[in-house]
Amino acid sequence: MLIVGSYIILAIFSSKETVEYLKKNSFVYHKGLLNSSIAPSISIIAPAFNESLNIVENVRSLLSLHYVNYDVIIVNDGSTDDSLQRLIIAYDLERIEYLINKKIPTKSLRSGVFKSKNPAFEKLMVVDKENGGKADALNFGINISEGTYLACIDVDCLLMADSLQRMVKPFLEYTDKKVIASGGVIRIANACKIEDGKLLAVDFPNKWIERVQILEYLRSFLLGRMAWARLNGLLVISGAFGMFDKEIAIKVGGYDTTTVGEDMEVIVRMRKYMEEENLPYKVAYIPDPLCWTEAPDDRKILISQRNRWTRGTIETLKMHRNIGLNYKYRVLGLLSFPYWFVFERLAPIIEVLGMLYFLFLVVYQPLNWTFVVGLFLLAYLFSLIFSFVAVFTEEFTYHQYKKKGIGLKLVLTIFLEPFILHPLVLYAAIKGNIDYYFNKNKKWGVMVRKGLSKD
DSSP: OHHHHHHHHHHHHHHHHHHHHHHHHHOOTTHHHHTTTTTEEEEEEEESSSSSTTHHHHHHTTOOSSSSSSSEEEEEOOOOSSHHHHHHHHTTTEEEEEOOOOSSOOOOOEEEEEEEEEGTTEEEEOOOOOOOOOHHHHHHHHHHOOOOOEEEEEEEEEEOOOEEEEEEEHHHHOOOSEEEEEEEEEOOOOOOOOEEEEEEOOOOSSSSSHHHHHHHIIIIIIIHHHHHHHHTOOOOOOTTEEEEEHHHHTTTSSTTTTOOOOHHHHHHHHHHHHHHTOOOOOEEEEEEEEEEEOOHHHHHHHHHHHHHHHHHHHHOOOOOOOOGGGGGGGGGGIHOOOOOOIIIIIIHHHHHHHHHHHHHHHHHSSSOHHHHHHHHHHHHHHHHHHHHHHHHHHHHHTTOOOSSHHHHHHHHHHHHHHHHHHHHHHHHHHHHHHHHHHOOOOOOOOOOOOOOOOO
16 A cells, blocks of 8 residues: 555646656757757766767767757776777877876776867767776766766767756756756666667667566656655766766766665765755756666676566665655655665565565465455556556657557557566565575676667
8 A cells, every 4th residue: 555655746746847857848948058058068978888880979978968058078998898999099189198186096007098080070089098997987087077066878879869968957946955866767778779879860779677677667767756856855867868967977986886876876875965065956857858777688687687676675765764754854864765675675575575474374274365356456457557557648748659550569468567676676676585695696797788779
């Protein structure tokens, strides 16, 4: 009942936030930021490790964004493939001398800093450093960046041309509080037609494991995170694409290199800093589909990814446990932290214990099977309703899936998703708990890329 009630409340808040956003932005001229000479400067930081499959095309996409004042920093984090060589050849790079202000400790440079000899690529900087992981690479990018704001992305992601205009807008809107971070909706690019770093057509994948993730992302981003943004209780901005206030990011020490959930941890730490300094602030979120990324199309890779997400959540909540139920942190301590602890941290464990207890009752106790069936139907039907709300929200707002027949496929996916994705996610969460407490070799995990479709 707690889960059902909380989801209904989140859906209501999300719908209010989305409607208000769409009304307000129907009067906004985003291209004004494109033409403005005083538009705030943005540094895009993209860590790369063995990304030779897509790196040239993805950098071309980043260099084609519609914004007047930005630069692109590719941090080659000790790649063992030919990622750096491909960039050097494609963008006519040469090694330069560059003074780096190490405000945040990081691993050292490997072969140096590179800039293009071609004026067409003057926005591009490539850094080749020793391998230290994604968080360390992002910190190196922060040290070398010159922008007022930081757009941290995965190098394999595809950004829409106007994504910077839309993401920076929340930072400029508020005068009574400081926006410390903003995020946008992440979409799955599997099966989409992409050419020369541009999204040409949106399609629906054939694999069920990809389809169910699309539905999950719609629920998570359009309903969950939009609602938490309205409550100013958001604890995570997706690592695939997020924008941050550089000053605050440096003050809190950048990304934590000891956790596998660096994207969640840095937001919690930035929020914690603002609360402790008693500074009015906001973490903004917008429903625009600004970033498209490749999702796992294999069960093993999906489980590895969700295992890492679980461990990252456990680490972050444990590191900042003094926030929980602490009135000094207001919404962060009294609402967000307890919710994440119960419904994200403990939920998989509670569910498995419930299943084991149910099996015990089946063997040793007479059950009211009418009640049992009714309970399971309630859970299943509510899952369907919540998914339908997410799909209707997508259809009546941005309507990305326009091809004939995709609507029917989405509906079929809604009915089957609880039996396809949920068992895998539950297994990954339990495995993540076991790995966190009993496996000393806590790896970040590898996401195997197959390349975004060009067909």
